[in-house]
Amino acid sequence: MAAEFIKLFEENPDPRKIQQIVDILKDGGVIIYPTDTIYGLGCDLTNRKAIDKLCWVKGIKPGKINLSFICEDMSHISDYVKNLSTPTFKLMKKNLPGPFTFILPANSNVPKIVNANKKTVGIRIPDNKIPIAIVKALGNPLITTSLKEDDVVEYPTDPEEIYENFKNLVDVVIDGGYGNNSPSTVIDCTKEPAEIVREGLGEIIL
Numbered sequence: 001m002a003a004e005f006i007k008l009f010e011e012n013p014d015p016r017k018i019q020q021i022v023d024i025l026k027d028g029g030v031i032i033y034p035t036d037t038i039y040g041l042g043c044d045l046t047n048r049k050a051i052d053k054l055c056w057v058k059g060i061k062p063g064k065i066n067l068s069f070i071c072e073d074m075s076h077i078s079d080y081v082k083n084l085s086t087p088t089f090k091l092m093k094k095n096l097p098g099p100f101t102f103i104l105p106a107n108s109n110v111p112k113i114v115n116a117n118k119k120t121v122g123i124r125i126p127d128n129k130i131p132i133a134i135v136k137a138l139g140n141p142l143i144t145t146s147l148k149e150d151d152v153v154e155y156p157t158d159p160e161e162i163y164e165n166f167k168n169l170v171d172v173v174i175d176g177g178y179g180n181n182s183p184s185t186v187i188d189c190t191k192e193p194a195e196i197v198r199e200g201l202g203e204i205i206l
Contacts, residue, residue, distance in 0.1 A: 002167045003032075005159075007175045010034070013133045022137045024171050030054050032147065032162055033134065034176030035070075035126040037099045037184045037201050038155040039162055041170070042131075042142040045069060045113055051143060057169045058145055062114045068101055068122030069141035070131050076141055080121050082107035088189045091206070097127040099202035103188040113143070120190055130176050146183060155181050 004024075006017055021031060028049040031042055041057060043050035055062045071077060074092065077084065081104045092102055106121040124144065126132070135142055147156055147166070156162045159175040166173060186198035196204065 003163065003170050004172045005163050005167075005175060006172055008130050010129050010176055013130050015133075015137075018133045018137050021134055021172055021174070025050070025134070025138055025142075028053065029171035030057060030169075031134075031172040031174065032166055032170055033172075033174040034128060034130055034159075034179055035099075035124070035184075036097070036128045037126070037180050037182060039147055039157070039159070039179045040070070040131070040144045041147055042070060042144040044138060045141055045143045051114060054143065054145070057166075063116035065114060065143075065145065066122065067106075067110060067114065067118055067120075068124055068144050070124050070126065070135055070144045071141045072132055072135045073125060077104075077123055080107060080110050080141075081105060081123065085189075088194065091187075091189070091194060091204075092123075094205045095202070096125040097132070098125070099127065099184045099200060100124070100204065101184045101186045103186060103190060103197070105190055122186070124184060126184075128176070130174065155179070155183065157181055 025044040028047050030053050043054045101122045101124050103120050110121050111118045157179045163173040183200040185200040185202050188195045188197045
């Protein structure tokens with residue numbers, strides 16, 4: 001069955017459509033959704049079936065996925081991160097929500113999610129009301145990854161084109177308007193001082 005194509009407006013996401021998406025996520029669905037950078041591929045991190053499907057769509061084994069979570073706000077972070085230092089907390093507070101992924105030391109909850117020995121996790125709080133509304137209604141973060149590999153020249157930006165390419169692989173494609181062609185800037189906070197490991201959108205405030 002082809003994926004649902006759901007139009008949402010970033011300024012005011014329709015709560016009924018958000019709930020429709022959340023119901024699909026809770027049932028093990030995989031969604032493609034807009035962020036403040038590129039379109040992302042996501043699922044409910046508490047649903048093992050969904051994680052397996054996301055990895056299948058991405059073409060990787062579950063234990064090999066680089067885990068990044070979309071969080072509603074900073075309050076979720078301590079559930080998945082250990083030893084969050086004061087300088088790192090302050091750095092994140094200054095720059096989130098925004099187009100950044102912070103690589104942090106994972107606590108024991110993270111390996112259980114994919115049955116793998118994961119030592120780090122990426123945390124994102126995008127400056128886009130659509131994924132934030134989804135996570136808020138879902139009650140926990142989304143596992144997220146890009147639609148393509150990080151070394152691609154171009155990320156897909158047109159939601160209708162994305163739908164045509166992925167409609168038989170995922171359960172929902174959200175049309176939130178054209179996406180960006182640049183991913184998030186990635187900051188590795190497991191090192192002292194923190195180090196930018198991928199330049200993307202956004203300029204980090206130190």
